Amino acid sequence: MEKTKQEVPKFTSYQKFIIVLLALLQFTVILDFMVISPLGDILMKKLDMSTANFGFAVSAYAFSAGTSGLLAAGFADKFDRKKLLLFFYTGFIGGTIFCALATNYHTLVAARIITGLFGGVIGSVSLAIVTDLFVINQRGRVMGFIQMAFATSQILGIPLGLYFANHWGWHSSFFMIAALGVVILAAIIIKMQPVNKHLELQSDKNAFLHLWHTLSNKNYQVGFAAIAFLSIGGFMLQPFSSAFLVNNIGISQEQLPLVFFFTGISVMFIMPLVGKLSDRVSKFRLFSAGSFISIVTILIYTHLGLTPLWEIVIINMIMFMGIMSRMIPATTLNTGIPDMKDRGAYMAITSSLQQIAGGIAAVCAGFIVHQETKTSPLENYDILGFVIAAVTLSSIFLIWRVDKLVKPKEEALKG
Numbered sequence: 001m002e003k004t005k006q007e008v009p010k011f012t013s014y015q016k017f018i019i020v021l022l023a024l025l026q027f028t029v030i031l032d033f034m035v036i037s038p039l040g041d042i043l044m045k046k047l048d049m050s051t052a053n054f055g056f057a058v059s060a061y062a063f064s065a066g067t068s069g070l071l072a073a074g075f076a077d078k079f080d081r082k083k084l085l086l087f088f089y090t091g092f093i094g095g096t097i098f099c100a101l102a103t104n105y106h107t108l109v110a111a112r113i114i115t116g117l118f119g120g121v122i123g124s125v126s127l128a129i130v131t132d133l134f135v136i137n138q139r140g141r142v143m144g145f146i147q148m149a150f151a152t153s154q155i156l157g158i159p160l161g162l163y164f165a166n167h168w169g170w171h172s173s174f175f176m177i178a179a180l181g182v183v184i185l186a187a188i189i190i191k192m193q194p195v196n197k198h199l200e201l202q203s204d205k206n207a208f209l210h211l212w213h214t215l216s217n218k219n220y221q222v223g224f225a226a227i228a229f230l231s232i233g234g235f236m237l238q239p240f241s242s243a244f245l246v247n248n249i250g251i252s253q254e255q256l257p258l259v260f261f262f263t264g265i266s267v268m269f270i271m272p273l274v275g276k277l278s279d280r281v282s283k284f285r286l287f288s289a290g291s292f293i294s295i296v297t298i299l300i301y302t303h304l305g306l307t308p309l310w311e312i313v314i315i316n317m318i319m320f321m322g323i324m325s326r327m328i329p330a331t332t333l334n335t336g337i338p339d340m341k342d343r344g345a346y347m348a349i350t351s352s353l354q355q356i357a358g359g360i361a362a363v364c365a366g367f368i369v370h371q372e373t374k375t376s377p378l379e380n381y382d383i384l385g386f387v388i389a390a391v392t393l394s395s396i397f398l399i400w401r402v403d404k405l406v407k408p409k410e411e412a413l414k415g
């Protein structure tokens with residue numbers, strides 16, 4: 001019984017506050033990126049964008065986020081993590097307001113670049129905070145709660161964003177995100193304590209030397225590759241999902257919020273369960289199970305034609321349950337690779353490579369998928385499904401290698 005308590009330690013009240021705060025913060029960052037997808041059909045029509053243009057608009061955020069993450073990586077362990085979070089989140093809110101003020105394709109791309117420059121670093125800083133404040137046998141549950149930001153964005157954020165877009169124009173969706181961000185920013189300033197224990201362990205005085213030491217670590221490189229591959233499938237599938245649902249499946253713009261709402265409900269249900277399981281069973285086996293579920297459902301989904309609303313809702317729910325069942329164990333395992341002194345840099349590089357890989361995936365998806373007119377069905381979406389399935393299979397091997405690296409640390413903790 002005593003052993004079980006050691007393996008699954010309880011959270012303090014402050015830890016619970018941090019979990020809620022980081023979950024809300026991730027909600028705004030994820031929503032800012034995710035809302036582009038359901039607004040995709042509206043944006044392509046309103047701003048006269050081709051599928052390739054829209055792919056670049058999505059990837060602009062990813063490429064700038066990846067670039068800023070790499071530039072910030074060397075400095076990520078040199079400052080109090082709270083101060084870093086405040087700086088980048090403030091910039092993110094400003095970029096989101098710029099998105100709301102965009103009037104054409106070019107200004108939208110510029111706004112997405114600015115938002116990405118700041119937003120791309122927030123996830124890595126948050127992960128470094130989680131790794132500093134929670135032991136590895138708590139992190140599965142923590143990541144389960146924080147990743148629920150994805151589900152909440154599906155249940156509340158995206159339907160609300162679409163409601164705003166349908167009634168007051170697509171610009172209002174970004175104003176909504178920025179307003180919520182200001183409230184969260186105030187909570188970070190007032191309530192969050194400094195996170196600076198890592199500053200006592202620094203040995204690299206030069207930021208770029210610290211970056212190079214982190215990049216050149218062979219074990220770290222395995223984690224970098226695994227997380228980069230993990231992001232490719234989502235970046236390929238998501239950007240054109242609303243256009244596919246409207247033009248291929250036959251879902252109306254008014255029905256889109258329902259699809260995202262019920263998908264979010266399923267993810268909201270599965271996330272805490274996966275988080276708890278991730279702290280108790282093999283994270284690699286859990287990841288593999290989620291991967292096989294996602295492969296099967298993605299192949300079914302990408303080959304669909306006209307489909308009733310109830311059927312597409314069920315398929316989407318199962319598909320995202322599989323996809324999100326991969327994210328928690330993979331992300332939790334990845335946090336176990338770096339040493340404390342390297343965590344900020346490691347998480348920043350991981351986030352950067354994830355964003356850059358995702359940006360390349362979005363651009364590739366924009367060239368694979370084709371649409372003759374603004375209202376005609378998307379072509380080659382089935383080919384996209386096969387590509388995503390192949391990438392998912394490759395990621396299983398890479399996460400297996402990560403698992404082999406982390407296991408000795410987990411065993412040492414239990415001992």
